[in-house]
Amino acid sequence: MIAPRHAHRSTLTTVVLLLPALIGFLGLFCYPMLLTVVLSFRPEGQTVGWTLENYTRFLADPDGRWVILLTFILSLGSTALSVLLSVPLALILREKVSGHRFYRLMVIVPLVIPGLIGALGLLLFWGPRGWFNLFLLQFVPFVQRPVAVNYTIHGLIMFYVWLYFPYTCVTTMSALESLDRSIEEAGAVAGATRWQVLRYIVLPLITPGILAGSVLTFMAAFGAFSVPLIAGGNYRPLAVEIYKQISIPIPAHWSAASAIAMIMGVLQVGFLALYMRFVRRGGITGGAQ
Amino acid sequence: MMLLRAYLRGLREGRFILGYTLLLSLTLFILAPFMMIVLRSVGKGWFGRLWLPPQLTLDWYRWAVEVGNIPEVMKNTLIIGAIAVILSTVIGIFAGWAFGRRRLPGKEVLMAVILLPRMIPPITYALGVAKIFYTLELVDTHLGVALAHVSVCAPYAILVLSATFEGLDERVLEAAGVCGANVLKRFVYVVLPLIMPGILASMLFSFTHSYNEFTLTLLTYGPHTVTLPVRTYLAVGDGYWEITSAMAVIMVVPSLLILAIIQRRAKPEKLVGGFKGV
Numbered sequence: 002m003i004a005p006r007h008a009h010r011s012t013l014t015t016v017v018l019l020l021p022a023l024i025g026f027l028g029l030f031c032y033p034m035l036l037t038v039v040l041s042f043r044p045e046g047q048t049v050g051w052t053l054e055n056y057t058r059f060l061a062d063p064d065g066r067w068v069i070l071l072t073f074i075l076s077l078g079s080t081a082l083s084v085l086l087s088v089p090l091a092l093i094l095r096e097k098v099s100g101h102r103f104y105r106l107m108v109i110v111p112l113v114i115p116g117l118i119g120a121l122g123l124l125l126f127w128g129p130r131g132w133f134n135l136f137l138l139q140f141v142p143f144v145q146r147p148v149a150v151n152y153t154i155h156g157l158i159m160f161y162v163w164l165y166f167p168y169t170c171v172t173t174m175s176a177l178e179s180l181d182r183s184i185e186e187a188g189a190v191a192g193a194t195r196w197q198v199l200r201y202i203v204l205p206l207i208t209p210g211i212l213a214g215s216v217l218t219f220m221a222a223f224g225a226f227s228v229p230l231i232a233g234g235n236y237r238p239l240a241v242e243i244y245k246q247i248s249i250p251i252p253a254h255w256s257a258a259s260a261i262a263m264i265m266g267v268l269q270v271g272f273l274a275l276y277m278r279f280v281r282r283g284g285i286t287g288g289a290q
Numbered sequence: 291m292m293l294l295r296a297y298l299r300g301l302r303e304g305r306f307i308l309g310y311t312l313l314l315s316l317t318l319f320i321l322a323p324f325m326m327i328v329l330r331s332v333g334k335g336w337f338g339r340l341w342l343p344p345q346l347t348l349d350w351y352r353w354a355v356e357v358g359n360i361p362e363v364m365k366n367t368l369i370i371g372a373i374a375v376i377l378s379t380v381i382g383i384f385a386g387w388a389f390g391r392r393r394l395p396g397k398e399v400l401m402a403v404i405l406l407p408r409m410i411p412p413i414t415y416a417l418g419v420a421k422i423f424y425t426l427e428l429v430d431t432h433l434g435v436a437l438a439h440v441s442v443c444a445p446y447a448i449l450v451l452s453a454t455f456e457g458l459d460e461r462v463l464e465a466a467g468v469c470g471a472n473v474l475k476r477f478v479y480v481v482l483p484l485i486m487p488g489i490l491a492s493m494l495f496s497f498t499h500s501y502n503e504f505t506l507t508l509l510t511y512g513p514h515t516v517t518l519p520v521r522t523y524l525a526v527g528d529g530y531w532e533i534t535s536a537m538a539v540i541m542v543v544p545s546l547l548i549l550a551i552i553q554r555r556a557k558p559e560k561l562v563g564g565f566k567g568v
Binding site: 011014015017018019020021022025026029030032033034035036037040086089090093098102103104105106107108109110111113114115116117118119121122123125126130131132133135138139163220223224226227230231239240243244247255258259262263265266269270273 | 322325330380387406419440448505
């Protein structure tokens with residue numbers, strides 16, 4: 002039996018401990034979110050009245066719908082490529098190949114580097130005067146002029162992969178590392194080839210890890226702002242579109258920006274919810290131990 | 291069996307060649323952009339189809355420091371980073387202790403709620419933050435920008451620190467108590483050394499996030515609180531690639547230091563947010 006008085010004091014202490022976090026959470030997240038919601042329903046530039054016009058204008062506009070589609074193309078494309086890159090990489094780095102520490106370091110480099118720097122370097126490297134095009138022009142026959150990579154959709158997807166694949170890769174590697182080798186050995190003893198072991202034992206077991214990592218990559222890519230801002234050219238995903246609304250027109254279109262931000266938030270949360278359901282289901286059938 | 295083993299070895303060696311190709315292209319893919327930045331920042335008269343700059347110069351760094359006002363910008367970045375780190379570590383220690391050591395009804399739900407700022411694109415609440423800061427006149431103050439950063443850093447701090455506190459073994463504390471240590475002594479000599487790595491890791495991650503934070507800074511900065519990412523962005527807009535590259539090199543040095551520390555001391559999983567299995 003816990004003395005009620007003591008229990009009461011203990012609860013109080015817990016609340017006090019949580020207080021700074023709650024104040025920060027309410028002041029820096031909840032209230033701003035609420036303000037964005039309210040602003041999105043206000044007529045542009047006014048503090049009273051309610052309207053749905055900010056939403057309908059953006060959603061009815063073909064450009065607006067293209068922005069949404071583009072955001073999904075970029076984020077889903079880069080997520081898929083990240084998975085394709087990360088799984089073989091994690092499988093190789095699991096064998097302690099010589100210099101594996103260095104390669105592991107390479108994997109987390111994009112995580113600690115400011116996104117802008119990464120984008121700048123990528124623009125320089127893949128640009129018409131960068132090493133990529135120099136290589137093509139000098140060593141690959143039939144290439145007469147620089148290949149356009151910067152400011153194209155495929156280029157942008159590749160930039161996203163550079164920046165956000167570590168999320169998938171690190172999670173996949175840690176899932177692989179926590180995998181018990183004896184299970185695979187059991188599979189091999191039972192007569193499975195290496196490929197069969199990989200396909201029917203290893204991959205299903207690390208699928209939850211891969212999916213968890215890909216969720217992180219997807220979220221980062223969906224909300225990406227700095228990279229498409231400087232490397233997107235004419236391709237403006239949702240985050241950049243929001244910023245354009247408050248940075249280009251004078252006075253700033255706060256309500257329009259808030260409405261797009263709400264659409265973005267709802268799309269991301271909705272997509273994540275769907276994805277999680279899919280992952281849970283896939284996790285149960287595929288990851289049964 | 292022998293034959294099978296030889297066959298597998300052959301297969302593995304074949305895979306090794308493939309594997310090394312992949313690893314090398316990865317290294318090139320990751321590092322080449324940095325090489326380009328470094329070369330561009332020291333190159334002079336690098337036009338046309340040249341692999342390397344014909345002349346070397348440090349002029350662009352001089353320009354970056356004089357025109358780009360890098361020392362001032364660096365000072366802003368560090369002040370803002372320090373405030374953000376202190377605030378989020380304090381929040382993280384308190385909340386982490388509550389999450390890690392205390393019975394909390396609905397702990398998972400509460401944790402998910404606290405992590406919500408990481409699930410939603412920053413720009414959605416950055417708009418509201420900017421709007422509030424404009425009315426509170428917090429825009430273009432170090433405290434204001436740092437507060438905006440806290441909304442990104444604090445969830446990380448809470449996550450890392452609650453894991454640290456959870457790992458604290460009750461029996462060690464009891465042993466210290468049995469040996470006659472009072473609460474203060476127990477805290478200073480037993481608890482503190484045990485949680486220090488966690489606190490340092492949390493500070494490190496918070497600083498990295500504050501240092502790299504762009505979205506929230508761009509919406510709350512002003513002429514007096516230009517940070518390095520914003521400065522680089524403005525320089526990109528100006529179109530002087532050489533000076534921008536020089537700034538980028540200056541900016542990337544602290545990141546590389548942090549990278550070295552992380553590689554030695556901490557697990558990279560923590561950097562991606564510590565979500566293990568959804």
